[in-house]
Amino acid sequence: MKTTRTRRLVAAALLFTLALATGLGRAADPATALGTGLLPSWNDGNTKQAIMHFVQRVTTPGGNDFVPPAERIAVFDNDGCLWAEQPAYFQALFVFDSIKALAPQHPEWRTQEPFASVLKGDVKAALAGGEKALLEMVMATHAGMSTGEFEQVVRDWLATARHPTTGKPFTEMVYQPMLELLAYLRVNGFKTFIVSGGGIEFMRPWAEQVYGIPPEQVIGSSIKTRFELRDGKPVLVRLPEINFIDDKAGKPVGIQQHIGRRPIAAFGNSDGDLQMLQWTTAGSGARFALLVHHTDAAREWAYDRSSSIGKLDQALEAARSAGWTVVDMKNDWKTIYPD
Amino acid sequence: MKTTRTRRLVAAALLFTLALATGLGRAADPATALGTGLLPSWNDGNTKQAIMHFVQRVTTPGGNDFVPPAERIAVFDNDGCLWAEQPAYFQALFVFDSIKALAPQHPEWRTQEPFASVLKGDVKAALAGGEKALLEMVMATHAGMSTGEFEQVVRDWLATARHPTTGKPFTEMVYQPMLELLAYLRVNGFKTFIVSGGGIEFMRPWAEQVYGIPPEQVIGSSIKTRFELRDGKPVLVRLPEINFIDDKAGKPVGIQQHIGRRPIAAFGNSDGDLQMLQWTTAGSGARFALLVHHTDAAREWAYDRSSSIGKLDQALEAARSAGWTVVDMKNDWKTIYPD
Numbered sequence: 001m002k003t004t005r006t007r008r009l010v011a012a013a014l015l016f017t018l019a020l021a022t023g024l025g026r027a028a029d030p031a032t033a034l035g036t037g038l039l040p041s042w043n044d045g046n047t048k049q050a051i052m053h054f055v056q057r058v059t060t061p062g063g064n065d066f067v068p069p070a071e072r073i074a075v076f077d078n079d080g081c082l083w084a085e086q087p088a089y090f091q092a093l094f095v096f097d098s099i100k101a102l103a104p105q106h107p108e109w110r111t112q113e114p115f116a117s118v119l120k121g122d123v124k125a126a127l128a129g130g131e132k133a134l135l136e137m138v139m140a141t142h143a144g145m146s147t148g149e150f151e152q153v154v155r156d157w158l159a160t161a162r163h164p165t166t167g168k169p170f171t172e173m174v175y176q177p178m179l180e181l182l183a184y185l186r187v188n189g190f191k192t193f194i195v196s197g198g199g200i201e202f203m204r205p206w207a208e209q210v211y212g213i214p215p216e217q218v219i220g221s222s223i224k225t226r227f228e229l230r231d232g233k234p235v236l237v238r239l240p241e242i243n244f245i246d247d248k249a250g251k252p253v254g255i256q257q258h259i260g261r262r263p264i265a266a267f268g269n270s271d272g273d274l275q276m277l278q279w280t281t282a283g284s285g286a287r288f289a290l291l292v293h294h295t296d297a298a299r300e301w302a303y304d305r306s307s308s309i310g311k312l313d314q315a316l317e318a319a320r321s322a323g324w325t326v327v328d329m330k331n332d333w334k335t336i337y338p339d
Numbered sequence: 340m341k342t343t344r345t346r347r348l349v350a351a352a353l354l355f356t357l358a359l360a361t362g363l364g365r366a367a368d369p370a371t372a373l374g375t376g377l378l379p380s381w382n383d384g385n386t387k388q389a390i391m392h393f394v395q396r397v398t399t400p401g402g403n404d405f406v407p408p409a410e411r412i413a414v415f416d417n418d419g420c421l422w423a424e425q426p427a428y429f430q431a432l433f434v435f436d437s438i439k440a441l442a443p444q445h446p447e448w449r450t451q452e453p454f455a456s457v458l459k460g461d462v463k464a465a466l467a468g469g470e471k472a473l474l475e476m477v478m479a480t481h482a483g484m485s486t487g488e489f490e491q492v493v494r495d496w497l498a499t500a501r502h503p504t505t506g507k508p509f510t511e512m513v514y515q516p517m518l519e520l521l522a523y524l525r526v527n528g529f530k531t532f533i534v535s536g537g538g539i540e541f542m543r544p545w546a547e548q549v550y551g552i553p554p555e556q557v558i559g560s561s562i563k564t565r566f567e568l569r570d571g572k573p574v575l576v577r578l579p580e581i582n583f584i585d586d587k588a589g590k591p592v593g594i595q596q597h598i599g600r601r602p603i604a605a606f607g608n609s610d611g612d613l614q615m616l617q618w619t620t621a622g623s624g625a626r627f628a629l630l631v632h633h634t635d636a637a638r639e640w641a642y643d644r645s646s647s648i649g650k651l652d653q654a655l656e657a658a659r660s661a662g663w664t665v666v667d668m669k670n671d672w673k674t675i676y677p678d
Contacts, residue, residue: 070553147595191555204599214409215599216530216555225595227588227614234617236595243596249566256486256564256575257582258597260543260554275566278573 038184040334041177047332050325051181054288058264059188065286067264069189075255075276076182077268078196078203078220080310081292082211083174084163086301088123089309090170091198094157096123098141106140115140139240143223147201147236154205168337171210177333178292181267182211190265193217195255197247197272201238219258221246247272252279264288274315277324289324291315296330377523379673380516386671389664390520393627397603398527404625406603408528414594414615415521416607417535417542417559419649420631421550422513423502425640427462428648429509430537433496435462437480445479454479478579482562486540486575493544507676510549516672517631520606521550529604532556534594536586536611540577558597560585586611591618603627613654616663628663630654635669 042048057065058072079085099109099118109115114133117125126133142150158171166173182192194203194213200220207213222243225236246254252275255263266273266280269292277289293312294303304312319326327333381387396404397411418424438448438457448454453472456464465472481489497510505512521531533542533552539559546552561582564575585593591614594602605612605619608631616628632651633642643651658665666672 070547073555200596200599208409216412216597218599222596225592227591227618229617234591234614234621236591236618252566252573252575253564257539257561258555260539260557275573278568279566279575282573 039177039180041180043332043334045332047325047327051184051288051290054265054286055185055188057286067285071261071264072185072188072190073193073259073261073263074185074190074265075193075195075219075259075263075267075280076178077270077273077276078194078198080269080294081175081267081273082178082182082194083170084300085310086303087164087309089198090163090173091202093161093164093170094154094202095137095141096126097157097161098153099137102141135242139223142199142201143238143240145238147225147238150201150238151205154202158206171206173337174210175292175333176335176338178267179211179338182213185265186212191217193219193255193259193263195246195251195266195276196220197245197250200246219246219254221250249275251276255279266290267292268315269294270310270312271315274318277315277318281322281324289319289322290327291319291324292327293329295328296333296336298330299336300329302330378516378519380519382671382673384671386664386666390523390627390629393604393625394524394527396625406624410600410603411524411527411529412532412598412600412602413524413529413604414532414534414558414598414602414606414619415517416609416612416615417533417537419608419633420514420606420612421517421521421533422509423639424649425642426503426648428537429502429512430541432500432503432509433493433541434476434480435465436496436500437492438476441480474581478562481538481540482577482579484577486564486577489540489577490544493541497545510545512676513549514631514672515674515677517606518550518677521552524604525551530556532558532594532598532602534585534590534605534615535559536584536589539585558585558593560589588614590615594618605629606631607654608633609649609651610654613657616654616657620661620663628658628661629666630658630663631666632668634667635672635675637669638675639668641669 039048039051057063058067060066076082079089083090096118099115103109103119106115109119114126114129114137117123118137126137145153158169161170162168163170163173185192192213194207194211194217196203196219198220200218200222203220204215204218207218208215224239224241224243226239228235228237244250244254248271251273255276262283263280264283264286265288266277267290268277273291281287281289291312293316294301294310296302303310304316316326318324378387378390396402397406399405415421418428422429435457438454442448442458445454448458453465453468453476456462457476465476484492497508500509501507502509502512524531531552533546533550533556535542535558537559539557539561542559543554543557546557547554563578563580563582565578567574567576583589583593587610590612594615601622602619603622603625604627605616606629607616612630616630620626620628630651632655633640633649635641642649643655655665657663668675
């Protein structure tokens with residue numbers, strides 16, 4: 001009997017191993033086993049239930065809505081969805097800081113707009129030049145160096161820069177409930193991607209450590225690069241030329257280019273995510289779309305239809321008519337940032 | 340004692356489970372445990388030893404050359420490296436077949452070059468128009484439809500098309516030793532990518548089934564696409580405009596754009612792969628580069644420096660001076676295609 005029992009135990013453990021290795025066990029077990037113990041920073045209610053119900057549908061083997069693990073693709077916007085975006089996109093703050101840091105090498109910037117205004121601390125005046133001024137500032141701070149050098153610049157900035165109102169490092173202004181959601185999806189066999197209008201190489205240096213999302217699962221806007229041999233050593237040089245804008249109608253294009261199959265779940269917070277959510281939900285089978293609505297002026301910021309940053313207007317209408325899930329940040333989230 | 344033994348067995352099985360789940364066990368165990376039982380279609384010798392020695396170095400926990408699983412990125416060229424490429428790139432044969440299939444809708448092609456020559460079966464004359472003619476043929480057959488429609492066209496072609504000399508379906512003209520190599524690397528915690536000059540959307544429909552490489556790990560040349568709502572339904576329309584050429588100096592650019600970190604192993608067969616191998620091996624730590632040299636006129640094709648397809652000249656020189664591994668197909672491979 002004891003030998004039989006031992007064999008059974010070992011067989012069970014090996015079966016479990018096999019299930020884990022194939023991804024099937026990972027897909028089905030944790031969601032049901034851990035139940036509502038998951039997503040601890042989400043208040044119980046319709047939003048949390050909608051998320052968990054969807055995950056259960058697509059991970060239940062034999063169910064009508066079962067989706068094989070390889071097809072469990074989930075895409076997340078970054079600014080305003082995974083981390084905060086007020087009072088300005090954090091990458092814009094990086095641009096302004098970089099201009100200040102680079103100013104000693106550019107004496108001409110003291111009199112040349114939009115740089116002169118940035119150096120005087122007048123961001124509003126700098127941005128008065130519109131898209132052309134913005135592009136000039138982006139190129140002055142993002143191009144003209146190798147990919148390795150730019151990665152280091154981003155890392156150095158994040159190590160010391162602090163948010164103007166919270167005083168926190170920017171990588172600590174990520175949303176705790178969304179971190180839990182990313183982990184919850186992954187434990188259920190999903191592959192999680194970022195699909196952001198932000199710079200792809202601005203996000204990659206920290207996305208793996210902060211979100212658990214490796215660089216190959218980060219999609220974003222980019223400038224062109226060129227391969228060169230410098231003293232026999234290969235480098236990729238960042239050029240002052242737009243390669244791709246991963247925003248609005250660009251998001252489905254970026255998704256197809258990088259992932260090559262349609263996601264089954266999409267998470268955003270602004271009109272820039274509308275087409276990504278349309279593209280995701282237009283596929284056959286079970287689909288999930290969610291918008292984070294910034295409703296919490298006390299713990300974060302409250303903004304939507306009239307905000308110049310993270311404007312949420314058309315996508316909110318679309319969510320209402322399509323029945324997409326909308327997070328009411330104030331009521332759905334127990335906490336905003338990690339402790 | 341029996342309880343202790345049972346506990347030990349279960350603990351060992353769970354440890355093994357945990358190791359599998361974290362990828363650590365997957366990385367270290369199979370290579371050493373299975374030894375030369377792996378890569379069965381590779382003859383014993385320097386080439387096979389070089390591959391296995393590298394994998395052992397980067398997967399041995401605590402070793403000087405250990406690489407964490409997340410960084411075990413391996414990139415593979417496709418044409419001439421994972422599948423055959425003679426007497427013409429298979430995608431070129433797809434273009435010619437597609438022109439014939441589309442001809443009834445294009446009566447003007449009967450007199451318009453390069454289409455007229457293709458319809459007469461004179462491929463050489465069609466290609467006499469050089470790059471411009473080739474581009475015209477590619478756009479006529481690859482653009483003007485949705486991404487979903489193009490995927491179906493590729494699937495339909497592969498289901499019926501046969502290779503002109505072997506009579507095999509093209510997806511059976513993949514190299515058995517390379518399939519084993521892909522599997523061997525994956526079981527050792529590597530993430531395997533295709534980095535090909537071929538069309539990204541031409542490879543994705545079958546790469547997962549044939550190579551075990553999912554669409555998000557396929558990098559290739561591409562045309563532009565545009566997001567549109569057609570009768571309220573979102574589609575991505577393929578446009579007759581080049582987006583990216585993933586060949587030669589474009590390969591490191593494509594790798595950075597899609598993967599965002601430098602591979603530690605690269606596999607190619609032609610001068611089109613030279614920069615990819617340079618980029619890969621220029622990183623710090625243990626690196627591996629391999630070229631498949633087509634030396635087997637009896638079982639496959641023998642060609643290198645003077646071939647217009649898969650020309651291997653500069654890269655072969657580079658391999659000799661840098662000490663990259665070169666597969667002598669005739670002597671290193673027991674079999675060419677799967678049974």
